[in-house]
Amino acid sequence: MSVPASTRYSISIPAPHTHLIHVVAEFDLDALPAGPVELHMAAWTPGSYLIREYARHVEAVRATSGPAKPGPEVSGSGSGSDAAGAPLPIEKTAKNVWRVDRGEARSITVRYQVYAHELTVRTSHVDDSHAFWNGAPTYLWIPALASAPHQLTVQVPEGWQVDVALPETSAGAFLARDLDELIDSPVECGTQQRLDFTAAGRPHRIAIYGRPDGTQGFDAAAFTRDVAAIVEAHSALFGPPPYARYLFILHLGGGYGGLEHRASCTLLSGPSAFHPRKRYEELLELVSHEYFHVWNVKRIRPRALGPFDYEREAYTRSLWVMEGITSYYDRLALRRAGLLPAQRYLEKLGEEWGKLLAIPGRAKQSVAESSFDAWIKLYRPDENSLNSTVSYYLKGSLVVLALDLELRLRSEGARSMDDVMRLLAERIGGAPAGFDDDAVQALFESATGLALGEAFEHLVRGRGEIDLDRRLAWVGLRLEADWDGEPKKAGPSAAPAGQGPGAGAGAGADDAPPWLGARLNREGARSVVAGVPAGCPAEAGGLYAGDEVLALDGLRVDAGSLPTRLAARRPGDVVTLTVFRRDQLRELCITLGTRPRDRFEVVAMPEAEVGVEARARYQAWMGEPWPPRKERSPR
Secondary structure (H helix, E strand, O other): OOOOOOEEEEEEOOOHHHOEEEEEEEEEOOOOOOOOEEEEOOOOEOOEOOOOOHHHHEEEEEEEEOOOOOOOOOOOOOOOOOOOOOEEOEEEEEOOEEEEOOOOOOEEEEEEEEEOEOOOOOOOEEEOOEEEEOOOOOOOEOHHHOOOOEEEEEEOOOOOEEEOOOOEEEOOEEEEOOHHHHHOOOEEEEOOEEEEEEEOOEEEEEEEEOOOOHHHOOOHHHHHHHHHHHHHHHHHHHOOOOOOOEEEEEEEOOOOEEEEOOOEEEEEEOOOOOOOHHHHHHHHHHHHHHHHOOOEOOOEOEOOOOOOOOOOOOOOOOHHHHHHHHHHHHHHHHHHOOOOOHHHHHHHHHHHHHHHHOOHHHHOOOHHHHHHHHHOOOOOOOOOHHHHOOOOOHHHHHHHHHHHHHHHHHOOOOOOHHHHHHHHHHHOOOOOOOEOHHHHHHHHHHHHOOOOHHHHHHHOOOOOOOOHHHHHHOOOEEEEEEOOOOOOOOOOOOOOOOOOOOOOOOOOOOOOOEEOOOEEEEEOOEEEEEEOOOOOHHHHOOOOOOOEEEEEOOEEOOOOOHHHHHHOOOOOOEEEEEEEEOOEEEEEEEEOEEOOOOEEEEEEOOHHHOOHHHHHHHHHHHOOOOOOOOOOOOO
């Protein structure tokens, strides 16, 4: 079928067990000036902010003049009167660039293979069970043709089916309006299970690769209903979805993660993702997160995130807007859809607060700084990451919660983050260019009519603690702090809920557990220090990341038994820790500290302390009357 595409790709998987994607790319060059052309490959993929050097998996690149000859490997035709099939000189000139000396050729065909054996949402994977590829690691492209339509033809083994969000022009042939849309459209091929449904007036499909664990509660109809409810909840906020149809690709291959695309997303979880309920809630939260990106990231975005330069870092201080807001709404949408009880929502909020307080790096980076440094920090964690950086996902979501509660309080319930998101969708969502980083505060203020300079200075640009307890009081809630793994004490914590590791929370309490602070990992039979939080007793005593822990006070310990032996000590005790540092045996004398409270619960304040206004704010936020009731999760 003839299509108005100057670039045409044909993908085949002739030998899946080799993990190779075979690509034939045809380029019509009539619109380009005479001379050599350069083929480029992306170094990163949008949504995952790390230079990944995808060109390292490209093999056997060769070029010929004219269109590809029809045959078992490729179909389609080119234009011009070239002597089709004549080999052309091709030279690699940079890590991801190939130069083709085309002579007088008006079209060229480039053949190559891509090794694909990494099952993540940002890479590609081929074996005898399926083929999945992202655009960035797969397609060589000519920059001067990037804005023209691109055709994709997919040939798969007998019995396989193809799922991609691109419109299908004929059997196995799909058309992207430009290179960006092609790269933004991952492809799943195989015998994947398909679940089709309509929600918010649009057709949707869930394509599931991998076998859900049938003994662990997978219910296809219930899962479909729940995903549809998520679509409806987000669409209730923004309005009709801005796509013709949408594809969820779910890989049940182990791990956890997701990557957003304009009309699809890829989700990674395990075969037992549907049971127990808490694990299933994590899957639904992942679905909700990536689907919210239909608006926030794919339409509402910083100027740096499109049009894309796929070969260089795209710096922005607003990834907290993209991911922090999305991380706040992914769970809130489950609550609004009736998929998460309010009590469970508040329980998870307490867990996240505890995670944040366990990261000393929260005092060294604002969420704006964390956003800018994503390329060198978030995706490149090391032993000191917990001391030097903080995630714009985790802290960002809590910053957005604090902002939402502040908007609700200061506007007397008339404004919330919902108003911010609707204004962003209206002003930015359909614009060809995104917003500037320094315009975010003004956009929030325009949406709410409130002056937010102080809040942004502290929460977004500052490195101080989030005063969460004070803001929760505005909706009749409070934080209670205790020690994880210890029996819950009656009544509120004696320690301020905002105190974190190293602050000595609860010091002096008779029942306070001792604290070493080091984090250990098992590496085979070895127990190795993975990290030493700043300010903890292990750091003061000279314990290093990488030390192999052997004994405590002469008794053998490992990652599993060390906490038990420490529990028999008291704060202030001096212990001797025996370690191997590289090949040298060392003994370290460490004075145990008082373990900071690290278990947090969000609970209702005493009824007498909660006024009518706080109750109304709570109901508007959580969608039910105050106080939160103890509820059992459905199913």
